[in-house]
Amino acid sequence: MTEGWWDLAPKxxxxxxKGALAARFYYVFAVDYTRGGEWSGRSLMCTRDSEFTIRGIEDCLARGYDRNGFFEVDTGEQKSWTIQLTDPNRAEAPAKP
Structure with missing residues (x-):
């Protein structure tokens, strides 16, 4: 099942x-509509432009959906997981003590 979209503020x-993770592997596709760019991968799944919950990853276009590449996240069977999306083209300022 794929779900989206969440509108997140920068930083x-x-x-x-919510709650404990139910699987080891999760897949992420994200788009920065403000500055441009995206976080994607090779695992193709169905999406659409508005909020969605889509069951199945086959025949996306034939079913009227878009298709985007998601990247895989291996949580190592942890019960919770945090992922940070950063801009790979922008150098971050060094952390201050």
Whole structure:
């Protein structure tokens, strides 16, 4: 099942899935509509432009959905997991003590 979209503020920390994780592997696709760019991968799944919950990853276009590549996150069977999306083209300022 694929779900989306969540509108997140830059540099914010948000909980998208509440409770203990139910699987080891999760897949992420994100788009920065403000500055441009996206976080994607090779695992193709169905999406659409508005909020969605889509069952199945086959025949996306034939079923009227878009298809995007998601990247895989291996949680190592942890009960909770945090992922930070950063801009790979922008150098971050060094952390201050």
């Amino acid at each position: 914010a920390c948000e909980t998208l899935l």
